[in-house]
Amino acid sequence: IQLFMLAGLAFIIAKAMVVPHSATILDFDYFYRMGGRGLLWVCTVPMNNFRTKSQVRLSRAVYIIARLARNPISILEIPTAYIYLRITRGLRYVGGFSSGETYDENLYRRPIGVGVLMAIILLFAFALIYFIF
Structure with missing residues (x-):
C-alpha cells in the first residue's frame, strides 16, 4: 500500500513539471x-x-x-556374446532350444549365484541413485 501511495504522490508532484508537447509517443x-x-x-x-x-x-x-x-545375468551375457561374436565373425553355428521341447534334467542351466550377485549389485546401485538424487 505504501508503494502505491508513494508512486501516486510522485506522479502528482512530477505532473506539474512535465510540459505536454506535440510529438509521436512510441509505446515500448x-x-x-x-x-x-x-x-x-x-x-x-x-x-x-x-x-x-x-x-x-x-x-x-x-x-x-x-x-x-x-534378468540381471544378461548384463554380463550381452557384452560377452557381442565380443565373442565379433571375434569369431560368425564362424560357428548357433543352435537354440525351441520352446516346445520337453524338460530335460541334463540340460545346462545357468548358475543362480551369478544372477543373485548381479541382482544385489543392481539393487544397491538403484538404492544409491535413489538416495543421492
Whole structure:
C-alpha cells in the first residue's frame, strides 16, 4: 500500500513539471509484447519438440533398465556374446532350444549365484541413485 501511495504522490508532484508537447509517443510495451510472443513460440515449438524427443529416449532407457533388472545375468551375457561374436565373425553355428521341447534334467542351466550377485549389485546401485538424487 505504501508503494502505491508513494508512486501516486510522485506522479502528482512530477505532473506539474512535465510540459505536454506535440510529438509521436512510441509505446515500448509493443516491443515487450513482440519479445513475449517470441518467448512463447520458443517455449511451445522448439522446447516442446526437445521435451518430446527426450521423453521418448528416456522412456526407452527406462524400458531397457527394467528389462535388464528382470534378468540381471544378461548384463554380463550381452557384452560377452557381442565380443565373442565379433571375434569369431560368425564362424560357428548357433543352435537354440525351441520352446516346445520337453524338460530335460541334463540340460545346462545357468548358475543362480551369478544372477543373485548381479541382482544385489543392481539393487544397491538403484538404492544409491535413489538416495543421492
